[in-house]
Amino acid sequence: MSFNKYDTVEDLNDSKHDWLLRVRAQAIWKGITKETKDFRGYNVIFIDDCKMVECKVTVKKFDKKVKWYSNFCAKCDINIELVDRKYQCGQCRKIFPYPDKRYQLTSLCSDNTGTVPIIWTDEEVIRLCGKTVYDIIADDEEVEDGDKFPTALQELEKKEYNITIIVTKENVKEGSKVYTATKIAAPNEMCGNHSPSQKENSEVKATEISNFNMSSPPHWQFYY
Numbered sequence: 001m002s003f004n005k006y007d008t009v010e011d012l013n014d015s016k017h018d019w020l021l022r023v024r025a026q027a028i029w030k031g032i033t034k035e036t037k038d039f040r041g042y043n044v045i046f047i048d049d050c051k052m053v054e055c056k057v058t059v060k061k062f063d064k065k066v067k068w069y070s071n072f073c074a075k076c077d078i079n080i081e082l083v084d085r086k087y088q089c090g091q092c093r094k095i096f097p098y099p100d101k102r103y104q105l106t107s108l109c110s111d112n113t114g115t116v117p118i119i120w121t122d123e124e125v126i127r128l129c130g131k132t133v134y135d136i137i138a139d140d141e142e143v144e145d146g147d148k149f150p151t152a153l154q155e156l157e158k159k160e161y162n163i164t165i166i167v168t169k170e171n172v173k174e175g176s177k178v179y180t181a182t183k184i185a186a187p188n189e190m191c192g193n194h195s196p197s198q199k200e201n202s203e204v205k206a207t208e209i210s211n212f213n214m215s216s217p218p219h220w221q222f223y224y
């Protein structure tokens, strides 16, 4: 299934006259003039960046071959790797004796149309398992010799979730099939997640970000 529904502002050119763009109407007003009689005014903005998609999936498993947390520079908000036995931020060049750590769980999620990798972010994992990366690292039973995949995370597998992902430029323009979750509703939260007020909130939030043409697994609910 293709989601090539809208053109982007970036793609506009003189090759044709008709384009399909998404806009948000911020204000619509009616007026009247002596010459033209009734008229209607619109104040609209073009929506043109990325979009959010909500999907109901089963977490088959977390990919345990990749590390479940990352070291990062809090100032630049980018991950940093150990190079020459030191952690140095590639952007601000700061060297960290002990860098900040956050979850970076890669889940392999399936619905009846296929499987996609979805990365779970720190905030959502903490909320779901009730532990920070530091809590787990400090717990010998969780990590044993350091290589064991933590039980607290393992318990999040094999369950169905409502996951809201961000579809980015990389996904649409560069063909990346790896998505990042912004919101993950656990099985026990999924009823509450469908309440009218929650839905309204997520729609408003989703409308504030924008849209790219894309191809991605079907059966995902798009908010416009």
Ligand SMILES: [Zn+2]
Pocket (backbone or CB within 6 Å): 073, 074, 075, 076, 077, 089, 090, 091, 092, 093, 094
């Ligand atoms: Zn930095």
